[in-house]
Amino acid sequence: MAMTPIDQDEVTPRTGQDRPELQKAIEEIVESGVVAGVQLHVHDERGAWAGSAGVRKLGESAEPSVDGHFRIGSVTKTFTATLVLQLVAEGVIGLDTPADDYLPELGLDRRITVRMLLQHTSGVFNFTGEYYDDGSFAPGGVPGLGKEWVDSNRFRTYRPEELVRPALSKPPRFEPGTDWNYSNTNYVLARLLVQKATGRSYPEEMQRLILGPLGLTGTVVPEASPEIPEPHAHGYYGYEDSGQWKVVDTTDFNPSWISAAGDMISTAQDLHTFFSALNGGKLLPAGLLAEMRTPHPKVGYGLGVFVEETAGGTVLHHNGGFWGWAALMYSTPDGSRTLTGSLTTGDAELDLAAMSGAFETVKQRLVTEVFCDG
DSSP states (O other), rough: OOOOOOOOOOOOOOOSSHHHHHHHHHHHHHHSEEEEEEEEEETTTTTEEEEEESSSSTTOOOOTTTTTTEOOOHHHHHHHHHHHHHHTTTTTSHHHHHGTTTOOGGGGOOOOOOHHHEEEEEEEEOOOOOTTTSSOOOOOOOOOSSHHIIITTTTOOOOHHHHHHHHSSOOOOSSTTSSSSOOHHHHHHHHHHHHHHHSOOOHHHHIIIIHHHHTTTTOOOOTTOOOSSSSBBOOOEEEEETTTEEEEOOOOOGGGGGGGGGGOEEOOOOOOOOHHHHHSSSOHHHHHHHTTTTTOOTTTTOOEEEEEEEEEEEEEEEEETTTEEEEEEEOOOTTEEEEEEEEOSSOEEEHHHHHHHHHHHHHHHHHHHHHHOO
């Protein structure tokens, strides 16, 4: 599919007085005590609105910038899936071709197709660990929690092969194509597949097919760089160590341990531009966009995107989280209404499960306000 430069929508950040219901919502989210800061963009038939609440950094009074950079976590998966599907459109990759054809050195099950990687139906073990129905947790080979991550892994550089090989040595969760299970391993394999099929790096292909044509100058594929461009808010990670609750500023860390499953940095405006263009049919042919948005019956996951039915109609989305960060990206099927933004956590004494529950409550509040008319 030929790509030409696409104009970004002009955004005029508002003070919050134009959309008092949105400003009130993000202020109440901060007042709940779970979130330190929020930045939010909404684009709809009333125009573009941007607002923020809370603080940019603990101990300071400045609010987060509405144009600030943030770590988007698993929203990266939607970028990666779009990139793979663009290469399918170019005839470089086959969607239903065995992934082993591109990555024979990894010894993948021949039944695993490219499609299964993008939809999390391959069955491969998650290198960041697996949670089971009984509440138990099985490590995946890459420490990503607690004191071990803070002290030993926060600035370590991983090669993608180092992430996937330990996971591939573990028994699969199920036979390929027979079930669904969210696994970061799938998307690091997708990254390796892109590089093998094109002979170019993943960042180069992302720039060629998505970032460049859309003019996403605030979006970064950081590789092993721990830094985040200014302006940005600060994220914090709380964990228990020898019976004591500790909080560290995790604004800077090496994201190579998550790779193409969640390493990218962006802005709320760039996420709007990307997701609106994608759903508006500007990045993929209609047939491939339809395949991307065909949900798995178990959880409503397509190829790198969730498909959810709300009181206001169908909403496409993918969220993302890192220690200290959460990212939001929502759109109507035609791309005409979007909600994008970032949350940063503070020093609230909450474990991972409690923090996930709090994020779910925040997400539903904002989706109701924007897509279900409050």
